[in-house]
Amino acid sequence: MRNIVNFLWKNNFTILFLILEFIAFTLLIQTNRFHKASFVSNANAMSGGVYSAYSSVTDYLQLKRVSEEVAAENAKLKSASSLSFIKMRGKHVYIDDTLYFQQYKYLSAKVVNNSVHKRNNHIIINQGAEQGIKPGMGVISSKGLVGLVKDVSAHYSAVVSVLNGNTQISVKLKKNNYFGIMSWESDDNSTTATVNKIPSHVDLQVGDTVLSKGASTIFPEGILAGTVSEFKAIPGSDFYNIKIELTTNFNNLSYVYIVKNLLKTEQQELEEKIEENND
Amino acid sequence: MINDLPKIAIRFVALILLQVLVLNNVAFSGSINPYLYILFILMLPFDSPKWLPLVSAFFLGLSIDIFTSTVGMHAAASLFMAYSRNYLLKLFAPRDGYDPILSPTIQDMGLVWFLSYSSILTFLHHAFLFTIELFRFTEFFSTLGRALLSSLFTIVLILISQLLIYRKK
Numbered sequence: 001m002r003n004i005v006n007f008l009w010k011n012n013f014t015i016l017f018l019i020l021e022f023i024a025f026t027l028l029i030q031t032n033r034f035h036k037a038s039f040v041s042n043a044n045a046m047s048g049g050v051y052s053a054y055s056s057v058t059d060y061l062q063l064k065r066v067s068e069e070v071a072a073e074n075a076k077l078k079s080a081s082s083l084s085f086i087k088m089r090g091k092h093v094y095i096d097d098t099l100y101f102q103q104y105k106y107l108s109a110k111v112v113n114n115s116v117h118k119r120n121n122h123i124i125i126n127q128g129a130e131q132g133i134k135p136g137m138g139v140i141s142s143k144g145l146v147g148l149v150k151d152v153s154a155h156y157s158a159v160v161s162v163l164n165g166n167t168q169i170s171v172k173l174k175k176n177n178y179f180g181i182m183s184w185e186s187d188d189n190s191t192t193a194t195v196n197k198i199p200s201h202v203d204l205q206v207g208d209t210v211l212s213k214g215a216s217t218i219f220p221e222g223i224l225a226g227t228v229s230e231f232k233a234i235p236g237s238d239f240y241n242i243k244i245e246l247t248t249n250f251n252n253l254s255y256v257y258i259v260k261n262l263l264k265t266e267q268q269e270l271e272e273k274i275e276e277n278n279d
Numbered sequence: 280m281i282n283d284l285p286k287i288a289i290r291f292v293a294l295i296l297l298q299v300l301v302l303n304n305v306a307f308s309g310s311i312n313p314y315l316y317i318l319f320i321l322m323l324p325f326d327s328p329k330w331l332p333l334v335s336a337f338f339l340g341l342s343i344d345i346f347t348s349t350v351g352m353h354a355a356a357s358l359f360m361a362y363s364r365n366y367l368l369k370l371f372a373p374r375d376g377y378d379p380i381l382s383p384t385i386q387d388m389g390l391v392w393f394l395s396y397s398s399i400l401t402f403l404h405h406a407f408l409f410t411i412e413l414f415r416f417t418e419f420f421s422t423l424g425r426a427l428l429s430s431l432f433t434i435v436l437i438l439i440s441q442l443l444i445y446r447k448k
Contacts, residue, residue, distance in 0.1 A: 013329050017362045020337045021355055027344075028351030028411065047346045054300055115303065115347065117312050119412050122348040151348075158348045165413070186421055 048156035144224035144247035336361035
């Protein structure tokens with residue numbers, strides 16, 4: 001017994017190191033697990049507060065670009081509104097409320113912190129649990145896909161951006177609906193991503209548009225992801241390796257929309273039922 | 280040592296803010312990022328009790344982690360660095376030990392000593408950090424390259440900061 005105490009005392013430096021390192025790795029593994037809220041949530045009030053103060057200063061530098069983007073989007077929405085259409089024929093107009101059911105709701109949020117240079121990048125936005133944000137919701141910008149909510153605190157959320165090694169989003173080609181998986185690999189930079197699993201017999205051209213597939217409950221169908229910048233068939237497999245140019249510019253991202261899928265639980269329950277039956 | 284405590288505490292907060300608000304937004308050619316905050320661990324006095332570098336490195340790393348949504352990563356890397364620092368200091372010790380009046384700076388220890396001391400520890404920290412950031416070894420060489428380039432960047436910043444703060448004696 002005394003030997004053990006002696007041994008521990010002699011090596012207390014190493015033991016302290018091992019204990020602290022163990023704590024650090026426990027935290028690391030816990031928070032890396034998707035959807036797992038931890039006691040040191042990475043979207044917590046302290047870091048969010050500091051970042052808010054910081055971005056309230058830097059926001060001024062971006063105002064011009066942001067207002068241009070808002071104006072462009074307003075113009076697009078205005079041209080899509082019913083006021084900009086004239087009635088072509090017929091005296092009666094049917095308005096059938098049960099024909100359309102709203103599936104997606106959007107909530108605007110401001111980016112308070114954003115990284116693009118790491119292997120796994122995150123974005124902090126200023127909307128949280130009190131605004132109804134939940135982990136697993138999709139995030140888009142006016143230009144395209146942005147990421148996935150990972151963690152929420154009362155007023156902030158942490159978003160796993162597309163520029164993250166763990167990202168996998170199902171996408172499809174606009175022109176023929178073939179679908180693949182978009183990920184961010186080690187040779188991608190902050191403006192590109194990789195699409196795999198598109199069969200190599202598909203006719204593909206540089207400049208083709210890639211959209212979100214909308215099969216999962218996260219993103220609506222047809223949100224812009226990027227355009228094909230280069231592609232090659234992987235030797236010995238039936239698939240392409242496609243590099244795409246992302247439409248969202250992560251380097252100056254300042255406003256995003258959080259997508260709330262009103263039918264999410266319904267779809268998930270159905271999918272779970274099928275899986276149970278298969279077992 | 281005791282007299283230095285307020286100075287050390289201020290340095291702790293200042294380096295975290297500098298790292299989080301300024302340096303995390305700085306990057307050369309995409310993925311090369313400086314991590315100047317480790318200067319805190321480098322500059323802890325020679326006569327600080329053994330537990331202090333470990334505990335302060337842990338909380339230093341954790342503070343950075345909270346701001347970068349990578350809880351545990353910087354803490355683990357800083358801890359590893361503080362642990363290695365102990366043995367490196369022993370390895371680099373002058374024949375009759377360190378003079379407690381001196382601190383680990385260019386002015387007190389000379390350029391060669393400081394450069395080898397800081398560059399080894401910086402590289403250890405960065406290599407450890409980038410490896411656990413990936414959590415796998417498949418991209419080993421690209422990770423090592425990133426660690427090397429980022430280390431260079433950090434070391435240059437460390438030298439500049441040393442020259443700025445300690446120009447006059």
